């Protein structure tokens with residue numbers, strides 16, 4: 150940890166690198182698509198997996214995906230882990246091509262490990278139910294310097310029967326640390342089980358954005374909207390494990406007391422819990438949400454806000470991806486702000502499209518670049 154310790158001060162500067170602009174200086178934003186370019190697909194190098202999200206990871210991109218199977222002769226094998234991770238480069242800004250995702254660890258083990266009460270290692274329980282550790286969004290990087298990356302992920306503990314949730318069992322905080330080892334995945338551990346209890350919002354599990362020295366952490370409310378908390382990046386290397394650094398947006402103001410998720414004043418108007426990403430656009434000097442509307446399609450919507458807590462504009466549809474012929478035709482409309490050049494002039498998007506096969510659904514994730522006017 151020596152070099153990490155040495156650069157702790159730098160982390161505080163870097164983590165505040167998104168410049169705060171007073172909201173009254175920000176224009177209302179109406180994003181308009183100038184052009185779209187089909188790059189190809191995410192080349193999974195022999196893995197069948199869905200719902201991949203990404204984050205900028207030093208000079209690479211870190212991807213986390215959900216259910217993963219090996220593909221043998223183009224067909225999925227009857228074995229599965231609930232999440233896996235990969236790296237990729239940043240796509241070329243000028244030459245459309247498939248984007249290769251490499252997994253130094255190969256098929257399995259689970260990137261965010263299941264906990265001892267979640268029927269590890271596969272999540273499959275003897276009664277036919279299933280625990281999943283499905284990431285909705287990639288880890289939030291709170292420190293990156295000198296070949297060291299410190300990051301956190303908030304993963305809902307979900308117990309399923311089929312695709313129905315039997316029990317919402319809180320949200321666990323995972324820590325992912327990378328210290329420059331070439332061609333290795335970050336080391337991942339449980340920082341705190343049930344960091345958010347079952348009657349609290351799973352802050353950070355739906356979307357995250359760093360701004361002005363805070364990690365803004367969004368989670369779902371029972372009304373299908375987002376609530377937000379913010380954690381001050383004042384801890385060592387952007388540590389997110391102490392509740393003392395957290396504030397919660399309740400009834401239009403920040404407070405240090407975590408609300409119950411049933412508090413009707415925490416839901417942010419014009420937000421949605423469907424998988425989506427939030428980032429800051431330097432082009433628009435605005436926060437941006439991009440996401441979908443869930444099964445069974447790949448419709449992409451955009452919404453903007455002058456501040457992380459809003460007010461968020463109504464979603465507008467800006468792209469419709471093609472669907473497949475598998476059991477769930479398309480879903481997981483995901484944006485990848487970590488893969489842009491920082492100008493905000495364009496964004497990469499992917500979605501999951503399923504194709505029926507004799508051995509179950511095959512997942513394809515098309516990659517499209519959207520340029521804004």
Ligand SMILES: *[C@@H]1O[C@H](CO)[C@@H](O)[C@H](O)[C@H]1NC(C)=O
Pocket residue numbers: 418419460461462463464
């Ligand atoms: C939600 O979007 C609509 C349509 O743009 C807008 O009129 C309304 O003010 C928004 N709600 C909030 C609370 O911002």
Ligand SMILES: *[C@@H]1O[C@H](CO)[C@@H](O)[C@H](O)[C@H]1NC(C)=O
Pocket residue numbers: 474504505
């Ligand atoms: C599903 O789509 C794939 C790819 O387009 C095609 O090869 C296959 O024949 C289709 N299967 C069915 C049952 O329509």
